[in-house]
Amino acid sequence: MFDSRTVIETSASAHGRQAAGDRQPVTLRWLTLACLLLGSSAVVAQDKPTLNNLDSRLDRVERIMDQSLLEQLQRIDSLQQEIRGLRGEIESLNYEIDTLTRRNSDLYADTDRRITDLEEARDSLDLLAGEDGLGSGLLDETAGVGLDETASEPAGVFVAEDGVAVPFANDADFGDGPRPPTGALRDTATQAEKAGYTRAYDLLARGQNDSAVASFDDFLTKYPDGPYSDNAWYWQGEAMYAQRKFDDALRNFGVVVNSFPDSTKVPDARLKIGFALYEQGEYLQARTILTGVQEDYPGRSAAVLARKRLQKMDREGL
Numbered sequence: 300m301f302d303s304r305t306v307i308e309t310s311a312s313a314h315g316r317q318a319a320g321d322r323q324p325v326t327l328r329w330l331t332l333a334c335l336l337l338g339s340s341a342v343v344a345q346d347k348p349t350l351n352n353l354d355s356r357l358d359r360v361e362r363i364m365d366q367s368l369l370e371q372l373q374r375i376d377s378l379q380q381e382i383r384g385l386r387g388e389i390e391s392l393n394y395e396i397d398t399l400t401r402r403n404s405d406l407y408a409d410t411d412r413r414i415t416d417l418e419e420a421r422d423s424l425d426l427l428a429g430e431d432g433l434g435s436g437l438l439d440e441t442a443g444v445g446l447d448e449t450a451s452e453p454a455g456v457f458v459a460e461d462g463v464a465v466p467f468a469n470d471a472d473f474g475d476g477p478r479p480p481t482g483a484l485r486d487t488a489t490q491a492e493k494a495g496y497t498r499a500y501d502l503l504a505r506g507q508n509d510s511a512v513a514s515f516d517d518f519l520t521k522y523p524d525g526p527y528s529d530n531a532w533y534w535q536g537e538a539m540y541a542q543r544k545f546d547d548a549l550r551n552f553g554v555v556v557n558s559f560p561d562s563t564k565v566p567d568a569r570l571k572i573g574f575a576l577y578e579q580g581e582y583l584q585a586r587t588i589l590t591g592v593q594e595d596y597p598g599r600s601a602a603v604l605a606r607k608r609l610q611k612m613d614r615e616g617l
Contacts, residue, residue, distance in 0.1 A: 473550070477519035479532070479558040484524050492518075496527040500534060508538040529559035533568055545575040566592060566601040573605060582617040 488496075499514035515535035519528065536551030548571065555568035562568075569592050576585035585608075592605040 476516050477523055479554045480524040480528060482524060484526060484528060486526055488522075488526050492522050492525050492527065495521065496531060499531065503534055503538050508541050511535070511538040512542070529555055529562040529564055532558075533562075533564040536568070536571065540571060540575060543578070545579050549575050566596045566599055569595075570601040570605055574608065577608065577612070582612065586612060586617075 495514075495518045499511055499518050502514050503511035512535055515531050515538070519531050519535070522528065522531075532551050532554045536548045536555070539545075539548040539551060552568040552572045552575070555562060555564050556572070559565070569588060573585045573589035573592060576582075576588065589605040589609050593602045593609065596602045
């Protein structure tokens, strides 16, 4: 790099050489000095940044920053889309979990109901099982069952339980239909009797409740004191309950409880009395009867169903 000091020293050196007898022409010396000054000015001009250079550099910096910012914004937008997608998946999973929870609850309730139905069907099949496929199971279950022949009231009258009045049925409530037995039950059944019971039960099993009620009416009118009588009264009550004829169902279940105290259908009949009272809005009486079923038959399906209905009543504040 050249500066003024260098030029002066060079000039002085040139004069010194002239004084020593250097014979270079004056014009050549001045040309040399001018070249040196021009070179020095060019170097100085290169070292100082110009406004155009600064603008160019600033433009490059801005382009770099704009590109980086654009990339960051694109990345943020992509992350937001992923977050929205994850939220959607979470909501979908929560919905599926809720659906599975409800489905499991429904399956549990349905399984419990099916178990109860199977137990009831098993009892009925036991009644129909035997050497010829009919009769002997019923005969074993009803052996020794009898009633006081001197009873002045119909055997279907309900009795009070733990001091709580329950629905009362008198003779008029049976209308033109069959009456409960007033004497000892027979312990054998004819083939016609077995076939009549099977026919009525099959109608009920197929969901033909109206026909089942009529068929059980015919059966009980013909065979009021037979070994199938308690089951016929119970299953006819079930058909009436399915029809939501709760008064008639209460009458039939009461016949089972009072006229057949040793029947295997008593726990279920008491349970259905509680259910029917619940459907009629008689919550206090329903609670009393269901509590009795739960306490008297621990481990039985009737006790389990009674407990579940009591829990439902607690949740409903009844």
